[in-house]
Amino acid sequence: MxxxxxxxxxxxxxxxxxxxxxxxxxxxxxxxxxxxxxxxxxxxxxxxxxxxxxxxxxxxxxxxxxxxxxxxxxxxxxxxxxxxxxxxxxxxxxxKAAAMIEASKAFAKNVMIKAGIPTAYYAEFSDFESAKFYVEEKGAPIVVKADGLAAGKGVTVAKTIDEAIKALEEIFIEKVFGESGNKVVIEEFLEGEEASYLAFTDGNVILPLVSSQDHKPIYDNDEGPNTGGMGAYSPAPVVTKDIFDFTTEKIAKPLINELANRGIKYKGIIYAGLMITENGPKVLEFNCRFGDPETQPVLYKMKSDIVPIILAAVDEQLKDASVEWYDDATVCVVLASGGYPKSYKKGYEITGINDAKNIDGIKVFHAGTKFENGKIITNGGRVLGVTGRASNLHEAIEKTYSAVKQIHFKDMHYRNDIGQKALRR
CATH class of the missing domain: 3.40.50.20 (Rossmann fold)
Structure with a gap:
């Protein structure tokens, strides 16, 4: 093939x-x-x-x-x-019609409410003044989301009313997200720990992958602005077997059924960003594709050949497919350009990738890089995803960070605490 x-x-x-x-x-x-x-x-x-x-x-x-x-x-x-x-x-x-679950947060919320999928209460607005009034009325913390696609950066978890209003100004007045900010969704703030649920579907059958957890904020201890993701690990212990099964039965299946009721067959990957609250999992967002950087540790943990599974999903034969996993834990640490997620410079030479790759159980996935004149140079905000596999999470974290220390480029930045939430459990 x-x-x-x-x-x-x-x-x-x-x-x-x-x-x-x-x-x-x-x-x-x-x-x-x-x-x-x-x-x-x-x-x-x-x-x-x-x-x-x-x-x-x-x-x-x-x-x-x-x-x-x-x-x-x-x-x-x-x-x-x-x-x-x-x-x-x-x-x-x-x-296209099915990808609306990610392309429009308002559409996704409407689907969730109709399907009885647990999620945060919300309101949607198309103008600054009404949205501002709503925020002042509801108070903080509160979550402000640009309705359309914003490369993982259109969400502000506002700790104060001022912060929420600033986010609204960026979306509506400064047009930071262009057309994606013609509408906003404002949600209640959910307390808990985030996790990612990924599954293959052929529109009829759900075949889940292993759980994982992304780290969106740029700095350690979840400080600073949101990024596309600074690292991930799998499995995520916060997702117990009960929570995992609940997500398949009460979130993923109702999603494809509700879309089918609307004449939309959903085939591909379902990604549910979950908040594990005291009252069980609630959906923060749906994505219509593999997560990034969750894909890196999840696929590094996958034992099965992925191609027959993908073909089964396309051909609507997923009922005959299965997926095997290594028992190991996997961790991915993202190395980013200094200044990301705001402005950053490109074109710096990266050294030490081969030294990192020579460590047993390490795979270095490239993101914002370019191969030029025999050298690897930086070409984006998130540059590399150093991914390690070991028999337990503690070892996987240690191994991954020892590989990270082999790699260098100007203004390189990364989080030092990927996977620590899981260790605390």
Missing amino acids: KVLVIGSGGREHALSWKIAQSSLVEKVFVAPGNGGTAIEEKCENVDIKADDFNSLLKFAKNNNIDLTVVGPEDPLAKGIVDIFEENNLKIFGPK
Whole structure:
């Protein structure tokens, strides 16, 4: 088989690496890919942007691509799956109508309420004054979300009313998120610990992956602004077997059933961002694709060949599929550019990746990197995802951080506490 992976981040490197391990696959093309996919075995970068649908379609046809796997949310929300399917090409991911669960937070909340999925109470607004009045009336802490896609950065957990109003000003007046901020969703603040639930679905059957936990804020102890994610580990002990099963039965299944009632078949990955509260799990958000950086530790923990599972989801045969896992724990620490998630510089040489990779049980996934003149250089906010696997979480954390210390680039920044929440349990 020849496979095309769309995207350029750490998630896409992890997917390409995992897909390339399959005995069914002879070649993986990554569009546009990054410095890691450029040198990954069986992989080849293709210089086509993830939103250039015409060129992607042409490439898939001209190169007899047997399967396309979409990494990021943006092409899914813009309908790449619809276009490929209309051209009789096999593609993994939800169609445009189904991807609305991530592309519009208001749509997702409406689906949750109708389906009886536990979530925070909320209100939606299309203008600054009404939203400001609501925030002043409700008080803080409170959560302000840009309705549309904002690369994981459109959410403000405001500890004060002033902070919430500042977030509203950024969305409505300064237009920081452009069109994505034409509407906001304001939610009650939920107390608890966050976790990520990922599952394959073919629109009928749910096949869950292992639990994981992301770390969104930029600094240790969850301080500072939210990012796309500074690290993750799997499994997440906060997700007990009861919580895991509850999420499958009372969150994932009602989601696909409610969408089906609306004439929308959801095929692909369901990602539920959960808050584990005193009253059980509540959904913070749904995403229509693999999480980033959760994909890195989750796929590093996966024993099974991923390709038959993806094909089963596309062909609506997931009832016959299963997935095996290593008993080990996995940890991913993101190395970011100084200044991220705000402005940062690119183009710095990265050294020490090979020294890190030589540590047993370590895999370095590339995100914002470029392979240039035989060197790997920084090319984004989140640069690398150093991922380690060991028999327990404590060892996995130690191993991963010892690998992190081998790597250097100018203004490199990372959190020092990835996985500590789990150890405290």
